[in-house]
Amino acid sequence: MSLRYRLILPLTLLLAAVMAYPLVFSAWISLHDYRLTRLYDVRFRGLDNYLYIFGDAPFLKAMTNTLMFVAGAVSLELVLGLGLALLLQRLVRFQNFARAVLLAPMFITPIAVGLMFRFMLSSELGVIPHYLRLMGLGVDWFSADLALFSLMLIDAWQWTPFMLLMFLAGLEALPRSPFEAAKVDGASPWMTFWHVTLPMLRPVILVALIIRALDAFKVFEYVYAITRGGPGDATEVILFHIYKTGFRFFRMGEAAAMAFILIAITLVLVVILYSAMQRK
């Protein structure tokens, strides 16, 4: 074996042990009726698990909820993050202080954020509904219609700072000359933003979108801490559904198949975003 192969051998073995083996094993599980409470009776089911899942209403609902959550939360964070970055860039004094304060939510563990908002938004105990009521507004944040949206807002509260951080770094790295040229040509601030800032910032935006979208697919803690997927199945998201199927009902075969479908969907999304990034 030549030296270069020998050099990558340890890493290859490590990756095989910690990634390939579990992946292959879960692929094997996904083709079987594999229940943790019936390990003496594991049956081969072929693609039945996958076929069943595609027609399974709770799974499809969980997938739709997740896609809506990702789209809603990430676009909200994009708009807010970009807006805040543009404002913060102009801030002359206290810029570092403002930055530190705005980044704070990112450092809190999501389960704590979930618990915090569970109480802050609770109709009976919460401070937010209390003040809304004083203004004459009665909003039930965790009703069937609003619960998923409330979770998006919580996600936006916690992760807009991440977008802000990315965009601020992006904005500061942009060359000054195109902006000066635009100013000389008499472009309005809006035109400068639309035709100069945004196109130049595109690569940063796309990277931020990919990172946040992948992360938002993994939403679990808010659901676990606040709604448990309810009311009904209004906030049942895919990871919570997989967790329930696998670790509470012990149906590992179906849970593994769901996880593979989730991987496939995420991969498609990443490929689409990447190709958008490479298009000039």
Next chain:
Amino acid sequence: MNRLCKWSLTTLMTGTAAVMISGASLAAELNIIIEEVPDYDIVKKLTEKFEAANPDIKVNFDAMPFDAMRDKILTSSLAPSATYDVIIVDNPWMEEFSRAGYLTPLDDFIKADEGYKYDDFIKAVADVGVVDGKTYGVPYYNYALGLIVRQDIFDDKGIEVPTTLEDYVSVVKELTTDDFYGAAMQPQKGYKIMEEWKNWLYAEGGELFDENGEVIINNDAAVKALDMYIDTYNTAAPKNSLNWGFDEALRAVSSGKAATMLSYNWMLPTLNAKGGMSGDLAGKFKLYEVPGGKAALGAWFWGIPANAEDKDAAWKFVSWITSPEVAKERVIAGGAPVRTSVINDKDVWEKGFGKDYYTTLQGILEDAAPLATGPHAEELIEIVGTELSAAVSGQKTVKEALDAAANGVKRTQ
């Protein structure tokens, strides 16, 4: 110098020998997984006596919240050598775990144990621990549901506490005003709504399965029970309480915002405790049987894992903590009873929460049925509980939700 060396060597050897001897005399160490609830505090305290009487057995409790228990028990049961020598089993898990071969049949231990009085356990509770004729669990404590009411309000208004579901619904509606509610409900998706609604289902004569094992969760009785439940939620329960579970409902009742709730029977002493959560309202609460008389039964059981190393030592502890004498002490200290002799003990009435409470409790327990049975009870509760919540929140009609529940349940069987 040499002498010092010799001396220390001798000391070391004697010390080692002493450690070895004491190690040999400690015959067993029992690791017990247990849920962090008030009853655990009592068990933990009582166990000091067990350890004093059995110096060769050391008991370690691994106390944790409910959510963490199921998978810990599973991993311990799947491992070649068990992490836990004694486990507690919730009633929906009983059949699942015993059929999976995780639990040791206890019949021989029970037979050989003189003075244990297994028949003294309340039958409806003890029966949950029996699967296919074998006893896999002995009762630890019950959490059967009862109707808790603000007796002062009923007395003031001269209203009888309702015994049928129809009466209950009309009474709680009558008691509801703009800022006071007739019933604090717990319509939270999954376990909570199922635990509450199952009592309504019983009151209307429904069940999950008929005698032949057919799913009947979408029959007329179920539809009527759910219609009434939703109607009551919309007219007599606190606004925006769709996500409410046990804690929120309890808080509404204890803070004087609601007149009644269906809850665990042992919440009554907590509500009535002087200087407790209810403030001035302490002493004004009373326990009744649920409307319709048949309650949803919850109970925890002691079990010994099939892969536990020292089953004799494990049984020694389980038998001790559930024995008539210790069970009595546990109940006097505030634990939830599971033995007939304890419930009827005058000493318990006096030192505990009064005769009234225990007599009502006996009535509840005698006519109670488990929340769900079968090897997939946990999943079944979640499936039905999700559909019920979908109906209450208006995402599905009552019939749609119950049909979906029936299909889901059929699939798990």
